[in-house]
Amino acid sequence: MGASSPTGGNFRQRLTQDEKTAETRRRLLDAAIGCLIDRGYANTTTSEIAERAGLSRGAQLYHFPKKEELLTSAVEHLYQLMFGEMKEKVSRLTNEDDRRATAIDLMWEIANGRFMTAWIEICVASRTDSYLRESVSAAKDRAAELIDRSFRELFPRPAGAPTEYDLIPEVVLLILQGMALEGQALNSEFTTKVLTALKTFKL
Incomplete structure (x- = not known):
């Protein structure tokens, strides 16, 4: 059946989710580097990183639970x-x-x-x-x-x-x-x- 086939829709959806995860992490990491440049290490906070990345605080914590x-x-x-x-x-x-x-x-x-x-x-x-x-x-x-x-x-x-x-x-x-x-x-x-x-x- 399609659901169990490695070429079926579920497999493609999983790859898409992986791509979304990678993109979200990239946005957070780019934002972190932007904060380091503009604010310095001492003033870099996870809240500002999430805001710069255009993501919720919950999304940031999901991918990176700790600073x-x-x-x-x-x-x-x-x-x-x-x-x-x-x-x-x-x-x-x-x-x-x-x-x-x-x-x-x-x-x-x-x-x-x-x-x-x-x-x-x-x-x-x-x-x-x-x-x-x-x-x-x-x-x-x-x-x-x-x-x-x-x-x-x-x-x-x-x-x-x-x-x-x-x-x-x-x-x-x-x-x-x-x-x-x-x-x-x-x-x-x-x-x-x-x-x-x-x-x-x-x-």
């Missing part, structure tokens, strides 16, 4: 968004004559982006909120692997380069993140000098 569950899931969602952004930017480097200068400019874009703002909020919060620490640490490790793999592909190790050569992308990103954290307080002339130095220093 901890919502925010740890938001870490993974944020990583996926940042991963997609990074892949898109790396794809721009394939045919560039001056890859290093372009790579620095693209990394500076990432450091000043909205996703990085949310990431910094999460990272700072993970210092004192142990439930976030494991998720943040895992995401950092995965991001480091992506950066390292991309760097090796785009900038093969020169003959005779020291072992520290492999640390360059992580060090550069840490410098840019620190500068971005200064925001408007950072002197624009100093920013230009640092970016120029990163583009021209001898490897």
Whole structure:
């Protein structure tokens, strides 16, 4: 009978419900990231997340009964968004004559982006909120692997380069993140000098 057939209407309805569930969770996670960006971690509440997502408080509690569950899931969602952004930017480097200068400019874009703002909020919060620490640490490790793999592909190790050569992308990103954290307080002339130095220093 149709009701028991894997190709019947009931099976299709179950898939549709799965899709609806995934969409609802995505809306909540997008809203959580929006709150982190606009309000900061300390001022992010599950009630506001639900409101931003256009969902009832009950719907939010159904999918994420605890704030901890919502925010740890938001870490993974944020990583996926940042991963997609990074892949898109790396794809721009394939045919560039001056890859290093372009790579620095693209990394500076990432450091000043909205996703990085949310990431910094999460990272700072993970210092004192142990439930976030494991998720943040895992995401950092995965991001480091992506950066390292991309760097090796785009900038093969020169003959005779020291072992520290492999640390360059992580060090550069840490410098840019620190500068971005200064925001408007950072002197624009100093920013230009640092970016120029990163583009021209001898490897």
